[in-house]
Amino acid sequence: MSEVSATPPRRTAAQRLREVARDLFYRQGIRATGVEELCRVAGTTKISLYRAFPSKDELVACILRDDCDQEAAWYRDALGPATPPRERPAAYLAAAVAELRQPGFRGCSLGLAIAEFPDPEHPARKVADNFKRGLREALRRVSAEAGAADPDMLGDTLMMLTEGAFSSAASLGAGEAADALERAGQQLLAAALPAEGG
Incomplete structure (x- = not known):
């Protein structure tokens, strides 16, 4: 019997952005959190952000x-x-x-x-x-x-x-x-x- 991989599926850029945004918006404020910071912490790009969400x-x-x-x-x-x-x-x-x-x-x-x-x-x-x-x-x-x-x-x-x-x-x-x-x-x-x- 082959072993089943225990590696969880990789989260999409949109999922990572939502998780990071929720944390940063709550801890430091929405206006104080820029798009560049969101993308950097989420490990994604502005293109990915705007593909998933039309705007901040x-x-x-x-x-x-x-x-x-x-x-x-x-x-x-x-x-x-x-x-x-x-x-x-x-x-x-x-x-x-x-x-x-x-x-x-x-x-x-x-x-x-x-x-x-x-x-x-x-x-x-x-x-x-x-x-x-x-x-x-x-x-x-x-x-x-x-x-x-x-x-x-x-x-x-x-x-x-x-x-x-x-x-x-x-x-x-x-x-x-x-x-x-x-x-x-x-x-x-x-x-x-x-x-x-x-």
Whole structure:
């Protein structure tokens, strides 16, 4: 019997560029990362980059779409049918706190992109804004399902607390921001949701 090679298949230039771009954009910023640096670190050429992506803006939008999928994954269980409706707002907060406590966390990549691109028509902004609007609606929905008297206010406040904690991670430290979010979130839910069995 012949041996099967254990060598993994070589990644394409587009795959390498996406991996490198995601890391560099997150660590040092999108505008601060040039095409030349992306190509050098990925071990590819500008021709390969522009063959895979029509422009750097389209590469950025592609990375942010991946980030949307990744961010959606960490709260999918919290907001989905696997979690009892009454527990979903608390589960969302717990997922956000856990994300803050991940090593190397320096903020929400979508929020960082929004700060870098003030033009709402920029491809990156469109991706990030659409995701954030969808999250807001999801939080309002689960707040209603949990029995909040004012579900829109609770959903918006949950989002503002989370966004604030993510934005504060760089200045306060992610651990301290996570602790503050946990405390504030617990107080918010105790005030906004009816007592269990009530």
